[in-house]
Amino acid sequence: MSSHSPLDNDPTAQDVNDDAPYKRIVNTFMKRRTHMNKKAEHALNHPEFARYLVNNGTGDGDLSGITDLRALFADTPNGSDAPLTLEIGFGLGDSFIEMAQAEPARNFVGIEVHEPGIGKCAYMADQHGLTNVKIINGDAIKLLQQLPENHIDRIQLYFPDPWQKKRHHKRRFVSPERMKIVTRALKSGGWFHTATDWEHYAFWMVEVLDDFEGLSNHAGRGNFTPRPDFRPMTKFEKRGIERGHGVWDLIYTKD
Template identity: 35%
Template sequence: MTHPPLRSFGRIKSRPIKPRQAALFDTLMPAVRLPVPAEGRIDVGALMPGAAEVWLEIGFGGGEHLAAQAARHPDALMIGCEPFINGVASALRHIDEQGLKNVRLHDDDARAVVAALPDASLDRVMILFPDPWHKARHNKRRLIQPEFAVELARVLKPGGRLRFVTDWKDYAGWALERLIATPGFVWLADEKADWTVAPADHVVTRYEEKRLGDTDPIFLEFERRLF
């Protein structure tokens, strides 16, 4: 019997959803929900024919970063995954207010999406401030595990980029160790500023401004390469 992977995220809902956002689940969500087949692969090309690139953001929080990148890159398909219902509601509001046509959402575990994506189908993967599970006994619930890192390498195109950002020192070290050990990933860092200074296209969100971790944000950027 195959058991589902341990949850890599915490709560899926907090405060009541505002009426306007709740209404968007009925009116907008059906149009932007990512179809994830029970078997087989996602037909990425059918989601946005002619898309110049395909990006995936895992754990988009309130959707601020996802919406900002979608607005900056209207010719790119932006896939966002987030199990936290309040975050999905917020993302729907951003999509509606900005009239974004290039976003697709998955309101559940991102690992199901990655498993269903074809090989070499993504140009970028963004993982920003995932749940740190900072207690040692909970580390096994962290999103970045060796098996998932291999899957991320599989779905990225050669030359594609993976960005991992955290404000927990231990998780940064954990992720770095496992991603460096993943065949096909090369860490793009030569000096300290490469992981301590935000990339030029980074979007600061309200979550980041809260400074809930034990360090300033650490930015780990990797490139998918064939050897």
């Protein structure tokens, strides 16, 4: 089973300059070429979908000027003070849109580098008439670095690439270096919620996150959380469970 997001790590590395608060963070995405259907292509190329696409759905993911996610909703019915969820690597966007539909009073920002997924997600948001969704093209770590502290209520990372080979473990999203960046952007009492279908990665995440200062395991140290009702079960997840595969959820609260 694999629903892993393309927004999880790449062999290349980014060098942050010496004056930046974080140095040499391995990029958190790999752009993969896949087929783009007509609906996704239409959404990426027609102005009626621009209200969802913060920085254009195509190109190199320029994040310049995106320093406040709440401000993106200033002119929407929810306004900028509503609870805010950021999903890192939403894939094709099906579960992301389902969550936004289910919680209309909450604002949702999704960040992705996979252009067919960006287009499809914008198309679905428009089909459902959603006003609480914004989509960003780019690297989540770069985005998080330029957001204010204590900015986001929930950060979601579902089925990231597990990078199974030992020499690639440094590319896994959940690491002390990246969690420092993630936690900084979370509000006090905010959640980091992740899920994986790879057992080794699941226990890797427990080890990293249980020992990370400033986060507390929602289910208690060393424990996993049953899938919460607000996280839809994906078709990949259903298929895997039918084949006897496990799925592990973890929710951590910022102290």
